[in-house]
Amino acid sequence: xxxxxxxxxxxxYNYLQFGGDxxxxxxxxxxxxxxxANFARLQAGFPQECFVYQDWYTCESxxxxxxxxxxxxxxxxxxPKPATQK
Numbered sequence: 001x002x003x004x005x006x007x008x009x010x011x012x013y014n015y016l017q018f019g020g021d022x023x024x025x026x027x028x029x030x031x032x033x034x035x036x037a038n039f040a041r042l043q044a045g046f047p048q049e050c051f052v053y054q055d056w057y058t059c060e061s062x063x064x065x066x067x068x069x070x071x072x073x074x075x076x077x078x079x080p081k082p083a084t085q086k
Contacts, residue, residue, distance in 0.1 A: 008048035009074055012056065013066075028053060 011024040019025055027046060031053045034042055043050040059065035 002048075004048045005052070006074060008052045009069060011049065012052045016062075024049070 011020060012028065014020045015025050015028045020028065027042075027049060031039065031042060031050060039050065055068075056062075056065050059068070
């Protein structure tokens with residue numbers, strides 16, 4: 001997993017759980033509102049954040065999304081842990 005993807009996942013998780021930092025919270029809110037043309041423009045400047053958002057949006061659930069990301073190698077101190085861990 002690339003460092004850029006890992007950072008985008010960290011920013012997205014922090015946005016979902018804690019509101020994130022100002023820049024990324026505004027970026028993810030903008031991604032939610034963007035039509036396809038504006039999404040493509042945002043993707044040109046912020047490709048990893050857009051890919052993370054698209055992957056999350058099309059996933060069945062939050063838990064499934066984070067499970068798949070862990071299987072791909074994502075590890076982070078702030079990422080959610082599997083339900084079996086305490």
